[in-house]
Amino acid sequence: MTKAVRELLQNGISYDETDRMPSNISITNLDLVMYVVAIIGHFVDLGFDINVAVRYYLAGKIVAFGWTLAFILLPAFVNTAISIRMYSQDKQQNSVSNEFTKRKWLRVVILVLQMAPILRFTDALIYAVKSRRAEHNNDPASQRLYYSLMLKEDSDAALMRIFECFLEAAPQLVLQISILFQGHREFTVHQILSITSSLITMGWCLAAYQRAVRFAQQDKLNVNWLATGMQTLWHYLLTLSRVLSIAVIAFLYPYWTILACSLHILTMTSWIQFYERPVFCAQSRLTEIAFSFALGAVYLFTYILSVEGRTRYRYAIYYTICLTQNIVCGLVWFLFVPEEMKAAAYYYTVLILCILPYVFGIFVMILYYSFFHPTLRKGAKNITVSVKVNDQVLDTVS
Incomplete structure (x- = not known):
């Protein structure tokens, strides 16, 4: 009996091992580095x-300060609400995860400080280290257990990464780029720092999300790093093009931009409610609508699958709508930008970046689904950890 299993038994929990150790559950240095990053x-x-x-506040730019602060606090609030919902489900299921956050006072402090993703990242890192240590100690049962718990934390963190990317990093890019166009040179360095950090964060969030998806796909052929890179590239190109398209309109017509984005989000929210209906938060109608609304805001920038099923027609409809919107934004920039900006070196560059990355991103997506998308692996088995108390299954991590 391994130490990890003994710890479960001491807490009145029994552990059922799977019949076969999967061959691809080793924790690499890159995996650990990504959690630390x-x-x-x-x-x-x-x-x-x-x-x-x-x-902005010190310079008296209250509107810019207010919007910047809103795009810091709102995504943090959404992630905190989602994290609380996850912890509530874990408690109901008597989950054995949440290593770091067993210290309840620390969990409360971090959630109050609006840093919910840090909890999941830390727990996943702890389990990754324990799984790797068990591998080095030739303890396959503990390695499997801790790896499965790491997968659970990583899958929870993946959802937070998406909201962090498209509710914080992407809107901050839109805001700071549109303000940068206004020519407030006293803020240029600080705006560029914010834009650069948001670009890096957006790229990392997408890469980490695709990595989490790759980890979880035990019933399919492994998604290799080339395929993962292609997924990240297509989402990054699409998001970058959307960010710039919305930013140029926000610079020219800020109030119309708010209206157009609101209509887009409401349309996507209705789509999610009527045609997709993700199961997360489905226990309450109010929380289900709130979650769909948050996901609709993500759909302002890119399409992330919220439910399994055929994606061809959903992709075709969504990307046609967004490409049309990008083209319209490019035309508005070309026709209505102030005359003094038409002489700037970035005038045509902005016009090209509103459309070309989106087209190229769709091409990469088609290439991925044509040649790199994983297919079902014959006879494959999921990694499964069943947790029982008094012979009743309370939590299953797959």
Whole structure:
């Protein structure tokens, strides 16, 4: 009996091992580094955004300060609400995860400080280290257990990464780029720092999300790093193009931009409610609608699958709508930008970047689904950890 299993038994929990150890559950140095980068990067990006917000406030730019602060606090609030919901489900299921956050007072402090993703990243890192240590000690049962718990934390963190990317990093890019177009040179350095950190955060969030998806796909052929890179590239190109398209309209017509984005989000929310209906938060109608609304805001920038099923027609409809919107944004920039900006070196560059990356991103997506998308692996088995108390299954991590 391994030490990890003994710890479960001492807490009145029994553990059922799977019949066969999967061959691809080793924890690499890159896996550990990505968790550490996640934790550090979260604080760095937050620091740059707070810095530029403070600069706006001190300079009396209250509108810019208010929007910057809103795009810091709103995503943090959404992630905190989602995290609380996850912990509530864990408690109901008597989950054995949440290693770091067993210290309830620490969990409360971190959630109050609006840093919910840090909890999941830290727990996943702890389990990854324990799984790797068990591998080095030739303890396959403990290795499987801790790896499965790491998968659970990583899958929870993946959802937070998506909201961090498309409710914080992407909107901050839109805001800071549109303000940069206004020519406030006294803020240029701080804006560029915020823009750069948001670009890096957005790229990392997408890469980490695709990595979590790759980890979880035990019933399919492994998604290799080339395929994962292609997934990240297509989402990054699409998001970058959307960010710039919305930013140029926000610079020219800020109030119309708010209206157009609101209509887009409401349309996507209705789509999610009527045609997709994700099961997360489905226990309450109010929380289900709130979650769909948050996901609709993500759909302002890119399409992330919230439910399994055929995606061809959903992709075709969504990307046609967004490409049309990008083209319209490019035409508005070309026709109505102030005359003094038409002589700037970035005038045509912005026009091209509103459309070309989106087209190229769709091409990469088609290439991925044509040649790199994983297919079902014959006879494959999921990694499964069943947790029982008094012979009743209370939590299953797959």
